[in-house]
Amino acid sequence: MKLYITEGSPYARIVRVVIIEKGLESRVEIIFAKTRSTNSPYYGINPSGRVPYLIRDDGVGLEESALIVDYLDQLDGRLMFNLPTGEQGWEARRLEALARSLMDGLAVWGRELARPENERSPTIIKHETARSVRMVDLWETQIDHLWMCGALNMAQITLACALGLDARNPDFRWRQGHPKLVAWSDAFAARPSFAVTAVPRR
Numbered sequence: 774m775k776l777y778i779t780e781g782s783p784y785a786r787i788v789r790v791v792i793i794e795k796g797l798e799s800r801v802e803i804i805f806a807k808t809r810s811t812n813s814p815y816y817g818i819n820p821s822g823r824v825p826y827l828i829r830d831d832g833v834g835l836e837e838s839a840l841i842v843d844y845l846d847q848l849d850g851r852l853m854f855n856l857p858t859g860e861q862g863w864e865a866r867r868l869e870a871l872a873r874s875l876m877d878g879l880a881v882w883g884r885e886l887a888r889p890e891n892e893r894s895p896t897i898i899k900h901e902t903a904r905s906v907r908m909v910d911l912w913e914t915q916i917d918h919l920w921m922c923g924a925l926n927m928a929q930i931t932l933a934c935a936l937g938l939d940a941r942n943p944d945f946r947w948r949q950g951h952p953k954l955v956a957w958s959d960a961f962a963a964r965p966s967f968a969v970t971a972v973p974r975r
């Protein structure tokens with residue numbers, strides 16, 4: 774299989790962490806794609822131009838990190854990321870959605886920063902900065918939820934990859950005033966799968 778990524782994409786990082794946690798490194802070749810660039814050859818591979826993008830062994834391409842994770846998880850017949858049933862399952866999905874919401878906002882903010890300075894929207898940057906402040910405050914109240922402390926799951930991976938975007942965006946200063954989140958994130962960062970996939974600092 775082939776996985777197309779960019780080094781800064783938190784969505785691609787989710788999939789890379791899962792590949793390592795599942796021990797699938799020898800089955801998935803990681804390829805760096807050139808995104809957001811006119812006439813990139815990558816558009817001939819994935820017309821949407823987005824990463825992550827997995828090309829399965831049968832040649833079928835999959836986009837969307839959640840779908841790719843589900844596909845990779847079932848390959849060995851030992852699901853690592855299936856959800857509990859009942860109320861616990863709703864809690865797991867609620868927390869993963871909250872983590873993805875933080876990530877989505879940070880991705881929009883990061884996209885603005887990647888544009889030439891005279892094309893950046895101060896309105897969008899202000900909006901996403903404020904959203905991130907609210908979401909990080911909320912996460913400080915949620916981080917001692919049992920689902921965030923137990924066996925590895927997608928809510929944890931998604932949140933860790935979202936917070937890790939501070940390497941790309943020095944204005945995303947979430948640590949101050951959030952001691953529980955800092956302790957949680959620092960403990961998570963010790964996982965080899967997370968360390969190896971670290972987003973290079975800007």
Ligand SMILES: N[C@@H](CCC(=O)N[C@@H](CS)C(=O)NCC(=O)O)C(=O)O
Nearest residue numbers: 782784808809822823824825837838
């Ligand atoms: N919902 C998608 C989001 C993927 C996404 O937005 N990827 C960004 C990188 S972080 C991308 O490929 N952008 C390139 C572009 O917009 O052309 C997922 O979970 O995989």
